Amino acid sequence: MSDHEYTPKSKFGKWFNDRLPLLTLANHLTDYPTPKNLNYWWTFGGILTFCLITQIVTGLVLAMHYIAHADMAFDSVEHIMRDVNYGWLIRYIHANGASMFFLAVYIHIFRSLFYGSYKAPREIIWIIGIIIYLLMMAAAFLGYVLPWGQMSFWGATVITNLFSAIPLVGEGIVTWLWGGYSVDNPTLTRFFTLHYLIPFLILGLVVLHIWALHVPGNNNPVGIDIKKPSKDTVPFHPYIVIKDGFALLMFMIVFAFFVFYTPNILGHADNYIEANPLVTPAHIVPEWYLLPFYAILRSVPDKLLGVVAMLSAILILAALPWLDTSKIRSAVFRPLYRQFYWILVADVLILGYVGAMPAEGLYLLVARVATAYYFLHFLVILPVLGWKEKTLPIPLSITEPILGGSPNLATAKNKESLNK
Amino acid sequence: MSEKKTNRRDFLFTATYAVGAVGVGATIWPMIDQMNPDASVKALASTEVDVSAVNPGKTITVLWRGKPVFIRRRTQDEIAEARAVKLEDLKHPEKDEDRAVNPEWLVMLGVCTHLGCVPLDQKGEYNGWFCPCHGSHYDISGRIRKGPAPTNMEIPKYEFVNANTIKIG
Numbered sequence: 001m002s003d004h005e006y007t008p009k010s011k012f013g014k015w016f017n018d019r020l021p022l023l024t025l026a027n028h029l030t031d032y033p034t035p036k037n038l039n040y041w042w043t044f045g046g047i048l049t050f051c052l053i054t055q056i057v058t059g060l061v062l063a064m065h066y067i068a069h070a071d072m073a074f075d076s077v078e079h080i081m082r083d084v085n086y087g088w089l090i091r092y093i094h095a096n097g098a099s100m101f102f103l104a105v106y107i108h109i110f111r112s113l114f115y116g117s118y119k120a121p122r123e124i125i126w127i128i129g130i131i132i133y134l135l136m137m138a139a140a141f142l143g144y145v146l147p148w149g150q151m152s153f154w155g156a157t158v159i160t161n162l163f164s165a166i167p168l169v170g171e172g173i174v175t176w177l178w179g180g181y182s183v184d185n186p187t188l189t190r191f192f193t194l195h196y197l198i199p200f201l202i203l204g205l206v207v208l209h210i211w212a213l214h215v216p217g218n219n220n221p222v223g224i225d226i227k228k229p230s231k232d233t234v235p236f237h238p239y240i241v242i243k244d245g246f247a248l249l250m251f252m253i254v255f256a257f258f259v260f261y262t263p264n265i266l267g268h269a270d271n272y273i274e275a276n277p278l279v280t281p282a283h284i285v286p287e288w289y290l291l292p293f294y295a296i297l298r299s300v301p302d303k304l305l306g307v308v309a310m311l312s313a314i315l316i317l318a319a320l321p322w323l324d325t326s327k328i329r330s331a332v333f334r335p336l337y338r339q340f341y342w343i344l345v346a347d348v349l350i351l352g353y354v355g356a357m358p359a360e361g362l363y364l365l366v367a368r369v370a371t372a373y374y375f376l377h378f379l380v381i382l383p384v385l386g387w388k389e390k391t392l393p394i395p396l397s398i399t400e401p402i403l404g405g406s407p408n409l410a411t412a413k414n415k416e417s418l419n420k
Numbered sequence: 421m422s423e424k425k426t427n428r429r430d431f432l433f434t435a436t437y438a439v440g441a442v443g444v445g446a447t448i449w450p451m452i453d454q455m456n457p458d459a460s461v462k463a464l465a466s467t468e469v470d471v472s473a474v475n476p477g478k479t480i481t482v483l484w485r486g487k488p489v490f491i492r493r494r495t496q497d498e499i500a501e502a503r504a505v506k507l508e509d510l511k512h513p514e515k516d517e518d519r520a521v522n523p524e525w526l527v528m529l530g531v532c533t534h535l536g537c538v539p540l541d542q543k544g545e546y547n548g549w550f551c552p553c554h555g556s557h558y559d560i561s562g563r564i565r566k567g568p569a570p571t572n573m574e575i576p577k578y579e580f581v582n583a584n585t586i587k588i589g
Contacts, residue, residue, distance in 0.1 A: 161536040182486030
């Protein structure tokens with residue numbers, strides 16, 4: 001943060017700022033130079049902040065009425081739905097909010113993949129982001145257990161049993177996680193505690209994520225380093241604030257559609273049946289946002305290796321800045337990578353689809369091929385592309401390809417793809 | 421500074437770190453161990469079941485330590501089938517004689533050893549149990565025959581208190 005010196009105008013402001021430079025921080029956030037070519041894919045950071053705050057506020061309110069006890073949890077959720085003033089609204093916002101949060105985070109992650117935002121010097125931003133994503137999955141899983149329905153109970157059983165795949169200590173760890181010999185009241189109370197804690201951990205990491213972002217500044221669709229501030233940048237306020245605000249409004253329309261018109265479409269009907277430790281529902285599936293990883297877990301016929309494959313699929317993302325050996329950030333100038341990028345998107349969507357289907361026959365075969373391709377993309381294709389691919393020439397500045405004067409004809413021609 | 425000689429100060433540092441580590445460990449352990457099963461959970465460790473009403477070819481499910489236990493009264497055909505299986509055909513070789521000491525009664529944890537779902541009775545390709553979660557097939561002795569589960573369904577500690585009563589745990 002190499003800001004110009006800032007001095008508050010008022011005498012009190014000066015006095016305060018000398019003791020706690022909050023006004024300097026506010027000034028930094030307002031004037032923060034942002035690339036002027038950021039498109040709408042860049043608005044999801046703001047949208048995600050909104051999602052986090054929505055989950056914290058609605059969660060706080062739900063916790064005032066929810067009872068974390070195996071005998072009462074299910075009824076207390078129904079009590080929220082039927083008796084508590086606007087309880088139905090608050091719970092539907094919270095439940096669908098989790099899905100909206102993941103929708104936004106997936107767009108945010110895939111934007112990063114397309115424009116190479118994870119590359120130097122932004123590796124730390126990326127890794128903090130992956131940790132946030134892991135914590136989001138933990139929070140979502142823990143939260144899904146709290147209503148104590150059939151899917152809550154059996155989802156908790158299956159996921160905690162993943163740890164039993166660890167040799168020697170696995171069973172001990174599972175008993176420790178449960179606080180008993182099965183998922184029961186001790187499990188529920190600790191899950192509630194952790195579900196309450198994690199959003200605040202995420203909040204702290206979001207601050208670090210933004211802090212780390214403000215050191216090099218935003219990447220941009222062209223993916224080149226720009227001078228800041230310069231003709232290539234605009235101040236964050238009002239330009240980006242307005243653009244983020246508009247995108248947020250559009251996002252809230254989608255959000256509201258789910259909350260008010262199909263509040264249960266992303267859930268499972270089985271979760272409106274109270275938990276029963278004697279009967280497993282016929283078809284157990286996790287929430288949609290975990291399906292690709294679930295497909296990877298099931299595609300490996302060995303218990304331990306299945307769990308290892310699933311965890312690797314997530315953790316491999318943290319190594320991405322080093323697996324992608326290309327010096328060019330944006331896929332706009334990487335004709336081959338651009339194609340592999342879309343194949344990866346399709347691959348993840350296919351994994352998500354087969355993850356929701358029974359693990360047998362053709363579905364299992366497709367899941368295995370898609371799992372193999374997923375790892376192939378990160379472990380082979382990306383490193384090889386870095387030195388095989390013939391990239392297009394990149395412009396010297398954001399303004400150059402638009403205003404012309406480029407010494408390179410191909411760059412000027414490439415203008416069209418930039419404007420997309 | 422370049423001299424690498426152990427002196428009294430190094431010893432004091434090492435001793436301080438060691439005592440500090442023990443102190444930190446001793447403080448953290450109660451925080452970790454409080455999550456293990458508590459005394460009230462352990463106290464519910466055994467259950468007695470009256471099995472006089474169970475007919476041959478039927479299974480009852482009882483709850484023990486929060487987990488389902490299958491108690492199946494097997495028919496003569498089922499016993500013969502279970503005992504005829506060759507050990508080399510099994511993923512987790514166990515003799516039926518060891519799993520069901522009284523061959524008529526199979527008492528086992530109704531928990532799939534893959535990820536803990538409850539398998540369905542009289543389903544699957546081996547005439548035993550089938551887990552709907554990830555497709556593990558068990559035979560009439562509760563042994564894993566096909567699918568992702570690594571081991572046979574577990575046999576809990578149990579005994580016949582009298583001809584009609586089984587004590588589990």
